[in-house]
Amino acid sequence: MIRRNTVQRSIVLQTVGNLHNHATADEVYEAVSKAYPNISRGTVYRNLAVLAEDGDIRKIEVADGADRYDHNTEPHYHIKCVRCKNVYDYGRRIDNINSFIEGNNGFQLIDYEIVFRGICPNCQKEPDVN
Numbered sequence: 001m002i003r004r005n006t007v008q009r010s011i012v013l014q015t016v017g018n019l020h021n022h023a024t025a026d027e028v029y030e031a032v033s034k035a036y037p038n039i040s041r042g043t044v045y046r047n048l049a050v051l052a053e054d055g056d057i058r059k060i061e062v063a064d065g066a067d068r069y070d071h072n073t074e075p076h077y078h079i080k081c082v083r084c085k086n087v088y089d090y091g092r093r094i095d096n097i098n099s100f101i102e103g104n105n106g107f108q109l110i111d112y113e114i115v116f117r118g119i120c121p122n123c124q125k126e127p128d129v130n
């Protein structure tokens, strides 16, 4: 049983890595089920949760949409397009974010999650249909 769980887990982990675009649980399931039709949606969801808990992947909670999963576990920022709903890595770093937080409220910063919102270059070319 344990062995089987491990195999499924690594399939899910690999799929998140291959999708490399902050996939939703549904998108991960779709991709897994193409290659492994016997794996159920529940199994994929459960393994995503365990992988995120163990720090093998990063769960990004997006305020107005489904959670995303990221194979990049380093703290980094995201920017979400309000039109196409895609989530992108925001490449630049804000300097001194640790000391900014720690200097202001006595907390020791462990982790953070910042999701900016904007309109991606592709969507800026399209007329706003909404």
Ligand SMILES: [Zn+2]
Pocket: 081, 082, 083, 084, 085, 086, 119, 120, 121, 122, 123
């Ligand atoms: Zn967009």
Ligand SMILES: [Zn+2]
Pocket: 022, 070, 072, 076, 077, 078, 088, 089
């Ligand atoms: Zn990311």
